[in-house]
Amino acid sequence: MEPFPSDQIQLPRNMIENSMFEEEPDVVDLAKEPCLHPLEPDEVEYEPRSSRLLVRGLGEHEMDDDEEDYESSAKLLGMSFMNRSSNLRNNMSVYRQNPNGSCSVPSTRTMVVCTVVLVIAVSLIMVIYLLPKCTFTKEGCHKKNHTMELIYPLASNGKIFPWAKIRLPTDVVPLHYDLVLQPNLTTLKFAGSVKIVVNVVQVTWKIVLHSSGLNITKATITSAGGHQEKPVEFLEYPLHDQIAIMAPEALLVGQNYTVNIEYSSNLSDTYYGFYKISYKDENSKQRWFAATQFEPLAARSAFPCFDEPAFKATFLIKIKRDENLSTLSNMPKKATAPVTDGIVQDEFFVSLKMSTYLVAFVVADLKNISRETNGSLVSVYAIPQHLNQAGYALNTAVKLLEFYQKYFLIKYPLEKLDLVAIPDFQSGAMENWGLITFRETALLFDNNTSSARDKKLITAVIAHELAHQWFGNLVTMKWWNDLWLNEGFATFMEYFAMEEVFPELHSDEDFLNLIFKAMMKDSLNSSHPVSSAVQSSEQIEEMFDALSYIKGASLLLMLKHYLTKDVFQAGVEVYLHNHNYESAQSDDLWDSMNEITNGTLDVKKLMKTWILHKGFPLVTVVRKGKIISVQQEKFLYRVETENWTSDASYLWDIPLTYITSSCNFTHCTNAYLLDQKSEEVEWIKFNVDMNGYYMVHYADDWKTLIDLLKKNHTALSPKDRANLINNIFNLAGLGKESLEKAFDLIEYLTKESSTAPLTQALFQLSLIYNLLEKNGEQQLAARVMHRIEHLLGDKIDQQRWTDDGTLSERELRSTLLTFACIHDIRNCSTTATQMFEKWVKSNGTMSLPSDVMKAIFTAGAKSSDGWEFLLQMYFSSASEAEKSKMIEALASTDDVRKMIWLMQNSLEGEVIRAQELSHIIATVSQSLPGYLLAWDFVKENWKKLTRKFHLGSYTIQNIVSWSTSQFATKVHLLEVKSFFESKSEESSQLRCVKEAIDTIQLNIQWMERNLATLQELL
């Protein structure tokens, strides 16, 4: 999956350590030896995360009535018990009063009987109070966050559910699915039936699999030899999205059985599962579109299945549809047959062996263009009015497919590859095997309105998803803890393939910027190892973050440079050949690499230090004459010592690279593990082109590098210059270097013309500007802006308002002019407003240069009339590329009512699609009038947001990060902390929440440390 790339700026929580899983209690699967005796609650298998079990429910503030009653009862038990027993005593004394009113002394026997009665009564009351109400109801206990429920898993019908773990049992494995679906785009419901052929690995009486939100009407089982379907009892356990098929007799080892389930459900109104999308056709008529998004955990909401990546199987899919629509699935279509009036059934060929999260289907009115390459038909599909924007994607996909087949030495195994533009899509794209789905802006290129940056985005997303056809689809990670094997690899290949196939795009500079951002996130205590133990749905969702994608990719980049290109490629080929159609773990990759290095280097030992530990090293270089010594320590922003993980002594195996004054940087890169170097040189720069995932501190030698940049900055490559800017500002944040020196280093920028260092400097200065502006230091912020003008003003003035130049120049133009127009510097707004007015006069028919379009729209949206006109044009534009520039410009308004209107309407998803919401919130939270508003909006709508986008998802991570990133006061820190503490445990424990808290604390610390220095400096 590709999270929407412009979202990748965001920052994460401590993971449960592996040791928690090692402490899994010994359990007995009684269902394997069924019917010998009734199943007792304490014989049911325990959920392994026992420590989480124990605390669940405490500190919960969002409980439903049942839970609240239960909890308050438990707390008040002592008091209630006393009241009730005193009532009992009163009743007894009334009973014992004799007719004449005098009191008699009770006999010993009476006393004993009464005591027994009292004890029984009190015990009964205690039992009634202790058990949750639902225990005795027909529905049973199936609400989330229920302590008792996890200890005694009760199915929705009140019976004991025979499995209590989140992960499925491995006694039965799926081999093949026959899936028939009939979606109805009028009623927005669907009916389905699935036949699953399973193989029994261990004798059992139950088959546990996933199902979520499906209304199951019938379940039967057929044995391999038998022809008769036998109806079976099935139990549902919604807390874990599981159902259990209870077999009438023991299922025998080695035998195949077929489970047949019939069900129905609604098309989802979220972005997960089999979901519905509303869009307008060429005639502005509302139409419906149905598509799937299963990764990571939503295949179970479209059909009952073994929804874990390691349970690979083959799939035969049949879809019944309206004869006017078309359907697509992973495999080519085999046949179409009439069913009833106006309804036909499409049958697709049987798939290759694959994971459930890669299954996909689309039902809509679509058109396509196609081209054949190497025996596979590549097609790009879009709604009819967007088909004219599909050409660039088709060319790009064909080129990249050819490249990957050569690089991996494995042919793309399917006869077709479809790329489909989906009109409303949460992430950037999804790599479903043979049927890749995209957000429209990530696939459709419009010659008039798509910018240089849009072209890079589309190329990058296609490169990423095509790489997944091998990394992820052919070889899949065993479990979500190793998601980086999918995502890190696909991200690495995305940039590698772009450099090889489209060198003119300079995508390595984009990759560099993403690595800088991932390191920001990884330098917080809330970070996590690339490979981290995960179990719950929120934890799995949270793995889709910059660390799995970008850090994973940058570690592979470092390894490739260390091993050399050819050795790395050979290792990748071995890995793919050894594990195709199977699943793998991180160690399998290192073992494959070791087959190539053949004892000369232990890749596993080297890479484990990077994969299993959070954070990265800071290498300090000290030069004394001819002696250069280097040392490593953990780079970590220290905030409060609360929840501190003591891992400061951790050591990495660092493949150090360096260049010196005595040789040209293209020829003298040396690489070896931490060692010494003795040669007198004028200057030395480590981490060449930032190909290693570490920062470097030059101790007393920064001055030498600063002077070098001022005298002859081209002695270093643009990436090295960007790397120095990034490192010195981060070291200043850490307190290791002065901010004064950081500002001194960027003084050379007046001579800089490369995109990478300019972009990095602008990013660092914008962070400082934003922090000052939002925290009552407007005057100082203005002085930062003045400094930006001093450094970049000439560069901004030199930009032309056209689409001329190389892609890199065009992208820089777009960055500089958008920045200048947003901050109203260098007369940018005057030029942009004039162009906007001309565009308005032409009623939007005049063609604007695509690279500066956003700057023009941003300037135009500052006036109320301009904003209204832009909104009308947004509704009528047929170009998604244009619309995305318009929506960001609309959100950059200073009018708070307009900001609220945009956020509210995007959340509702009617007039503005919900896919835009995280961008709108990001833009609003960057502006002075909007940043508090964005946070208020998130607080007020937290429940709706987490329903629409799922807790832990990339979108939620971004929304939390953006809406809190500007805070730098203790009041805001407290406010953010107490808001999330008042929500469910799942919300407050989110990594992005911990990260937001770390970031605010760091902001506070930064302000305290640097305010006085800045006052003097600027």
Ligand SMILES: [Zn+2]
């Ligand atoms: Zn991906």
